[in-house]
Amino acid sequence: MTSLNSLERGMIRAVRLLTRPGRIVHAALRRIPVGSYELRCALDLYPRPHYAYGVQQAAVLAQRLGIPHISVIEFGVAGGQGLVELDRMAQLATEATGVAIDIYGFDRGEGLPKPSDFRDLPYIWREGDFTMDVAALRNKVPRARLMLGDIEVTVPEFLKLERVAPIGFVSIDVDYYSSSVAALKLFRGSPEHFLPRVFCYLDDTVGDDDQIIHNEYVGELRAIAEFNETSATTKLAPVNGLSAKRTLAAPWNDLIYVAHIFDHPEYSRYVGRADSQTQLPLHA
Ligand SMILES: C[S@@+](CC[C@H](N)C(=O)[O-])C[C@H]1O[C@@H](n2cnc3c(N)ncnc32)[C@H](O)[C@@H]1O
Numbered sequence: 001m002t003s004l005n006s007l008e009r010g011m012i013r014a015v016r017l018l019t020r021p022g023r024i025v026h027a028a029l030r031r032i033p034v035g036s037y038e039l040r041c042a043l044d045l046y047p048r049p050h051y052a053y054g055v056q057q058a059a060v061l062a063q064r065l066g067i068p069h070i071s072v073i074e075f076g077v078a079g080g081q082g083l084v085e086l087d088r089m090a091q092l093a094t095e096a097t098g099v100a101i102d103i104y105g106f107d108r109g110e111g112l113p114k115p116s117d118f119r120d121l122p123y124i125w126r127e128g129d130f131t132m133d134v135a136a137l138r139n140k141v142p143r144a145r146l147m148l149g150d151i152e153v154t155v156p157e158f159l160k161l162e163r164v165a166p167i168g169f170v171s172i173d174v175d176y177y178s179s180s181v182a183a184l185k186l187f188r189g190s191p192e193h194f195l196p197r198v199f200c201y202l203d204d205t206v207g208d209d210d211q212i213i214h215n216e217y218v219g220e221l222r223a224i225a226e227f228n229e230t231s232a233t234t235k236l237a238p239v240n241g242l243s244a245k246r247t248l249a250a251p252w253n254d255l256i257y258v259a260h261i262f263d264h265p266e267y268s269r270y271v272g273r274a275d276s277q278t279q280l281p282l283h284a
Contacts, residue, residue, distance in 0.1 A: 026248050037092045043247050048085045050252040051171065054199040055086070058168025059093035059101065061195055064271040069100040069165040070195065075151060075183040076173035076203070077107040078130035080137040086171070087141045102165055103144040104158070106151050106183070109134050112175060113150065119177035119218045124207075152182040159189040168195045170259070172220065173203035180204065180223035187227065187234050187259050196264035200236065200257040224257070233263040 017023050030045050046052040055072055062070045072090055077083050083105045090101035111131045115122040147154040172183045204220035216225050228235050236257045243249035
């Protein structure tokens with residue numbers, strides 16, 4: 001635990017920038033609104049690069065599979081800033097790929113519920129935190145569908161809905177272990193609800209070190225471990241080497257997982273680029 005004042009926190013930010021010059025260039029580029037959608041995604045220039053990455057990857061996968069319409073989901077909406085950005089990323093991905101994208105937001109609408117036990121980390125999160133102005137949010141993102149209520153109830157209801165396009169991207173930011181367990185029950189749904197690989201952003205697997213020390217025994221990491229232990233055909237796994245592949249490694253790289261639905265009828269279908277090299281000639 002540390003107790004830094006605002007001047008000291010500012011100094012730390014300045015030292016981080018100065019010791020990693022790439023960050024200064026990146027921060028500057030983020031503010032300049034130029035470059036195509038693809039370029040801005042590749043350089044992680046959008047304000048929530050994890051949403052840009054996840055939605056783009058889902059749309060491209062759908063395009064390669066010939067699926068014209070997908071869904072993306074945010075579990076834990078709170079004030080709605082994330083849902084607004086998810087909507088913007090979906091619109092840009094649709095323009096780039098031609099794949100239509102529906103948006104769903106799941107939340108109680110009344111802030112965090114009562115914690116169940118120590119695994120919900122009540123030493124840092126409290127009942128009632130993160131309230132929501134439902135009317136204002138509906139106004140701001142009219143095309144997003146809000147699934148209001150406890151996700152323990154709304155997830156099974158959602159899986160019974162008809163005409164939901166296959167899910168390609170899921171963000172889970174519900175803080176508690178118990179709520180993450182409930183959100184992950186989505187992946188107990190049958191394969192036709194999903195793309196064969198679903199990109200996921202799992203927010204509560206890393207936290208500020210003066211607050212939360214996440215580990216596999218508590219919180220969202222516990223929920224992921226239990227899901228993987230009990231699911232034979234769907235596994236959640238990080239994208240190995242993602243930070244090395246991005247132009248600038250960033251903390252969000254470690255929060256990206258993919259739900260691999262091994263019994264999905266399309267799981268093994270080839271989705272490599274049509275122009276990918278199939279011969280590797282020996283050059284002199
Ligand atoms: C940290 S906030 C989400 C912040 C949001 N993703 C963003 O980026 O602005 C967590 C949200 O999860 C919701 N939540 C937690 N447990 C829930 C549950 N069991 N059912 C429904 N919503 C839940 C809370 O209501 C709260 O709004």
